Amino acid sequence: xxxxxxxxxxxxxxxxxxxxxxxxxxxxxxxxxxxxxxxxxxxxxxxxxxxxxxxxxxxxxxxxxxxxxxxxxxxxxxxxxxxxxxxxxxxxxxxxxxxxxxxxxxxxxxxxxxxxxxxxxxxxxxxxxxxxxxxxxxxxxxxxxxxxxxxxxxxxxxxxxxxxxxxxxxxxxxxxxxxxxxxxxxxxxxxxxxxxxxxxxxxxxxxxxxxxxxxxxxxxxxxxxxxxxxxxxxxxxxxxxx
Amino acid sequence: xxxxxxxxxxxxxxxxxxxxxxxxxxxxxxxxxxxxxxxxxxxxxxxxxxxxxxxxxxxxxxxxxxxxxxxxxxxxxxxxxxxxxxxxxxxxxxxxxxxxxxxxxxxxxxxxxxxxxxxxxxxxxxxxxxxxxxxxxxxxxxxxxxxxxxxxxxxxxxxxxxxxxxxxxxxxxxxxxxxxxxxxxxxxxxxxxxxxxxxxxxxxxxxxxxxxxxxxxxxxxxxxxxxxxxxxxxxxxxxxxx
Numbered sequence: 001x002x003x004x005x006x007x008x009x010x011x012x013x014x015x016x017x018x019x020x021x022x023x024x025x026x027x028x029x030x031x032x033x034x035x036x037x038x039x040x041x042x043x044x045x046x047x048x049x050x051x052x053x054x055x056x057x058x059x060x061x062x063x064x065x066x067x068x069x070x071x072x073x074x075x076x077x078x079x080x081x082x083x084x085x086x087x088x089x090x091x092x093x094x095x096x097x098x099x100x101x102x103x104x105x106x107x108x109x110x111x112x113x114x115x116x117x118x119x120x121x122x123x124x125x126x127x128x129x130x131x132x133x134x135x136x137x138x139x140x141x142x143x144x145x146x147x148x149x150x151x152x153x154x155x156x157x158x159x160x161x162x163x164x165x166x167x168x169x170x171x172x173x174x175x176x177x178x179x180x181x182x183x184x185x186x187x188x189x190x191x192x193x194x195x196x197x198x199x200x201x202x203x204x205x206x207x208x209x210x211x212x213x214x215x216x217x218x219x220x221x222x223x224x225x226x227x228x229x230x231x232x233x234x235x236x237x238x239x240x241x242x
Numbered sequence: 243x244x245x246x247x248x249x250x251x252x253x254x255x256x257x258x259x260x261x262x263x264x265x266x267x268x269x270x271x272x273x274x275x276x277x278x279x280x281x282x283x284x285x286x287x288x289x290x291x292x293x294x295x296x297x298x299x300x301x302x303x304x305x306x307x308x309x310x311x312x313x314x315x316x317x318x319x320x321x322x323x324x325x326x327x328x329x330x331x332x333x334x335x336x337x338x339x340x341x342x343x344x345x346x347x348x349x350x351x352x353x354x355x356x357x358x359x360x361x362x363x364x365x366x367x368x369x370x371x372x373x374x375x376x377x378x379x380x381x382x383x384x385x386x387x388x389x390x391x392x393x394x395x396x397x398x399x400x401x402x403x404x405x406x407x408x409x410x411x412x413x414x415x416x417x418x419x420x421x422x423x424x425x426x427x428x429x430x431x432x433x434x435x436x437x438x439x440x441x442x443x444x445x446x447x448x449x450x451x452x453x454x455x456x457x458x459x460x461x462x463x464x465x466x467x468x469x470x471x472x473x474x475x476x477x478x479x480x481x482x483x484x
Contacts, residue, residue: 150395153392182415183432184431187427188425188427188428189426204455205455205459206425209453211447211451213446214448214451
């Protein structure tokens with residue numbers, strides 16, 4: 001009986017995913033564009049089981065700065081860069097991707113143009129939607145975060161980080177695009193390196209920022225579809241060009 | 243002596259304007275693009291000399307709803323739509339532009355593509371930067387407003403209104419573009435009609451919204467350059483198209 005109940009649950013999940021995929025397809029004509037449904041994760045990095053300082057800052061709605069390990073002796077080792085968990089792992093930059101996949105179960109997608117479909121936008125802050133994106137020979141981490149920078153006023157922050165060094169990151173440009181209800185919003189920037197802290201990028205506001213009202217205008221039935229394009233920027237798009 | 247002091251002041255102003263114009267030209271390659279320097283106006287609409295209700299709402303940092311005249315008998319008459327002043331004028335839609343120019347000294351510019359250079363972004367909220375824009379046989383009102391929707395956290399809101407009816411407004415698409423420091427932010431939407439209230443468009447957040455930190459990233463020495471393009475949208479850009 002339990003087996004049949006589980007099967008039924010799995011079939012329902014599949015139908016739900018298929019429906020969300022269909023919705024995203026409808027929004028993003030997307031011949032050839034990969035639509036990826038991304039479920040939210042309530043950030044465990046700042047859970048109340050952690051130390052008092054982190055607890056205090058979480059209560060104030062302020063996210064603490066990056067947790068860098070004090071005892072890193074090998075300068076080639078980097079700490080775990082997962083924005084969700086405070087993880088004691090450290091290793092070489094080349095194995096960060098496999099650590100994020102295997103330990104933190106972050107999915108990875110292939111393709112220069114994908115559609116990131118974040119579900120359940122109504123969930124309370126802090127919540128993260130995270131995926132890795134592999135293209136142009138590199139891996140990128142896309143983070144969408146719902147956070148209350150000002151108490152009682154959640155906002156959405158979206159940014160893309162290269163899993164590589166800052167000088168490698170300078171070779172790319174990423175574009176995030178929202179498109180719905182005869183409105184269109186595009187954010188284009190150079191990705192930051194994962195060696196910089198995603199928390200500080202978000203607290204600096206140097207990313208795509210959406211008020212709740214704008215997020216609602218762009219979302220469809222609680223899901224927000226973000227089109228993502230990554231290009232090389234060897235000849236960096238001139239600031240003069242409009 | 244006073245004459246020479248005034249002349250010197252005027253020359254300094256001219257040099258300052260010329261410098262700002264040059265800066266905007268540098269940012270926006272702008273061969274053929276008209277750069278318009280727009281100075282801020284501290285909104286007098288909500289000044290403390292007005293009635294108690296308006297005073298109270300201003301003190302709470304909340305802008306009151308549009309002031310519509312209770313005794314409009316002729317349905318073809320519209321109230322003054324100037325976002326800066328609470329003005330008792332009413333008249334036909336066709337003469338709103340001349341009223342805004344003559345009574346409220348709002349400049350008008352010609353051209354399908356212009357650059358709106360808002361100066362003195364540091365001034366405290368509420369502050370407005372306003373200009374009229376004539377193109378494609380119609381006149382538009384561009385409003386950039388600095389406002390504290392959440393107390394102590396000023397934001398910038400930019401929108402474009404057609405000086406015409408809502409059905410006329412549906413024929414157009416406007417695009418606002420910020421471009422600086424290897425970052426680019428574009429907002430594209432159908433303009434609202436001036437018969438709808440600019441205050442409600444801004445309070446709904448259905449416009450380009452910038453946090454102070456993003457506004458600083460895009461501004462140069464206290465001035466924010468916004469590229470503006472208006473197009474007809476008879477065949478409205480499909481939502482599917484990315």
